[in-house]
Amino acid sequence: MNEKHLNPAISPGLRIVALGGGTGLSALLRGLKEHVVRRSDRHPTLKRPVTDLAAIVTVTDDGGSSGRLRRENRILPPGDIRNCMVALANDEALLSRLFQYRFNAGRGLSGHNFGNLFLAALTHVTGDFSEAVRVSAKVLAIRGRIFPSTLSNVHLVATLADGRRVKGETRISRSRIPIRKIELNPRRVRPLPMAIEAIQQADIIFMGPGSLYTSIIPNLLIPEIADAITRSKSPRVYIANLMTQPGETTHYALSDHLRAIKHHVDRPVLDVVVANRQSISPEVARRYRRQGAEPVFVDRDNLLKLKVRLITGNLVEEHGVLRHNSPRLARLLLDEFLLNHRRR
Secondary structure (H helix, E strand, C coil), X not given: CCHHHCCCCCCCCEEEEEEECHHHHHHHHHHHHCCECCCCCCCCCCCCCEXXXXXXXXXXXXXXXXXXXXXXXXXXXXXXHHHXXXXXXXXXXXXXXXXXXXXXXXXXXXXXXXXXXXXXXXXXXXXXXXXXXXXXXXXXXXXXXXXXXXXXXXXXXXXXXXXCEEECHHHHHHCCCCEEEEEXXXXXXXXXXXXXXXXXXXXEEEECCCCHHHHHHHHHCCHHHHHHHHHCCCCEEEECCCECCCCCCCCCEHHHHHHHHHHHCCCCCCCEEEEECCCCCHHHHHHHHHCCCCECECCHHHHHHCCCEEEEECCEEEECEXXXXXXXXXXXXXXXXXXXXXXX
């Protein structure tokens, strides 16, 4: 975006990249979207608007509607990308509700989202999944850009603590045995050049929130993505989950999440960690505990040893399930990096 078209009273905008998948990335994007300024916008109250917001989304999902379309139509799974599109939509009203609409009846249709079918059809019409994403983004008038992390048909393979190997994101997520290692199959896949360019130009790089082994680490297992993040001189920020995930991160403290990333990517890719400090209601905590989940413990001493900066805030939103409060998370992140903080 050419910044000369923006309000001259507004200082140069931030270029942000967010990597991940699932509902966590959508929550982050929904909050950041409100700070994105486009040529037609006028936001004189924003001291440092976001002028480019790029999401890099993992494409290893093999369950539900996405998995069916992947197997039957030989396309990349569209579900996480669809959720990010809706989160970034300029108007989350009719069109967004349409893209999220799930068919509850009909042979072959039941269980599918309209947005998934739309992306599948566009992929066949254009012959290219990334072009289908671009066209869909125009239909929804999204405030940002979305890139699949790769166009390769890639799957996840986990080695569990007991030595067994499990293939497929769905089976890995259902396992209750701790994960020792996660891999891509095939191991070496190429990212989209535009995704690498976005990382290279970013003023801030966010990773998470999202499932550690099935949303965050898979993006970092693509060598060119990890290299671009390693070489970046901008703040590289990990946004912690609110709760542990049964099997994937049972009993993980926050430092355990960072050690898992380091174990898979033996290069520096993180400088800052953002975590919740807000209490969770006893009733909701009990319900999650029955499912084998607990609040992620912020072990400050261990984080200090890992040489990362810790930022905390009241980030919880409770509506039956726990989610990050999108507006508060976005404000906390942007307030921390308005001064064009650079890694020392």
